[in-house]
Amino acid sequence: MAVPILMYHKVAPVDPRSTLKGHYVSPRLFEKQMSALASRGFTAIPLNSLLTGDIAPRSFVITFDDGYENFHRYALPILVRHGFQATVFLVANAIGGTNRWDSEAGDVEERLMTLEQIRDAGKQGTQFGSHTLDHADLPAIGEAEAWRQISESREVLGGLLGTDIEAFCYPYGRKNPAVREMVVRAGYRLACSTEKGANNRETDPFALRRINIRRDTSLPVFLYKLWRDARNDG
Template sequence: MKDASVIPILMYHQIGQPSPRGTPYRGLTVHPASFRRQMAWMRRLGYRGLSMRDLMPYLQGQKQGRVFGITFDDGYVNVLANALPVLRELGFTSTNYFVAHRFGGTNEWDHANGVPSAPLMSREQARQWVAGGQEAGSHTLDHPNLPDLAPEAAFEQIHSSRQELQQALDAEVTAFCYPYGHETPALRDMVRRAGYTSATTTSGGLAGPADDLFGLPRVTVARSTHIVRFLQKCLTRLEDKKRHA
């Protein structure tokens, strides 16, 4: 079973009906019934789902308990529609990483790869998310590949997105997520300097005491992740063995 010192931070993207077979990244859309089943099982096993803000005392070793993190990348409308009711029903909190300049837009950064267009929350819908007891995090201004940018441009994406989201949503923003999971030691330092308290990647594994709070691994939950595999990922250290594979 899971060591008390390690914590699963789940990574979701969309919660909705999957695109047609053969569609690129189809697996990143988890069916609403699967999401509900996953959350219900964690609750049944005595675990509490938490946002990155609420998870911080556990990640820092100040608290211990049966907890796990819940994160969503990009701010899709279907997460508001299909995940928020489940989270509220179970008393869970979560973090949605919003792209500050794409409120009311689509996942245009995916279009070149053939990924179908999917609507992102408007500013008002993001406010509904926050009003529903959930956390808003930053996924930059425009979802660029940060390592490709000049340092000044990268810092602008990291710093200004926090400022703009706080103003737009009237909520403190302290959680950051690297687009595509691509990051470097210099980018981690920029995130620290911008005033965030945590940052997540797409590296697989459970978060433990040795992990940098600005380079936290996550557990990817895909459309095909059946419930037994889901529980294995969350409650054992299988994923840690793969982190640097």
């Protein structure tokens, strides 16, 4: 079965100074998107439910990259209201900090969830995956450092949250065969890329494709993309 995987970054009012305005979806639009799916009988399941193989029709997955505080503030209450569960990819060394990797490149600073907020989201059904220790550009930093970023982040997050971390997400969507192999060897069972499109039986579970939801994704386009990918059984 094809299960669409949505990719979000920030659910928050757009910061006019941001150089990545497309990464913001307003809380109002997010609520519209979730309501539209709920009223059509769709349910959001955690990413690692894909491992069970027994997935109800009209299931979809919502992922959030980086672990912003605005997830906890704006997105989570909307998800909970609809009985939806999301998967959030955390930057292990940046918990309670900011998106340094963007702000050092000239974008605005945004706060990331604290450990307390992460644990609170977990109690409300959110699942977590790793987005490395430092939002590393894995193919660019050498094998030893890439291995540390991939394997240590799994251990650190697993220790903090008291759970096995099964999902990984490549920062910037950057990977190569060696990086993919390290993700497998570190014990992850799934990994998200930033490649667009639907997943089917032949899709590599360590290169899952996602539907990028941006600020300018209108509701009809949003529903069309999701519907198309849910029907694509390839």
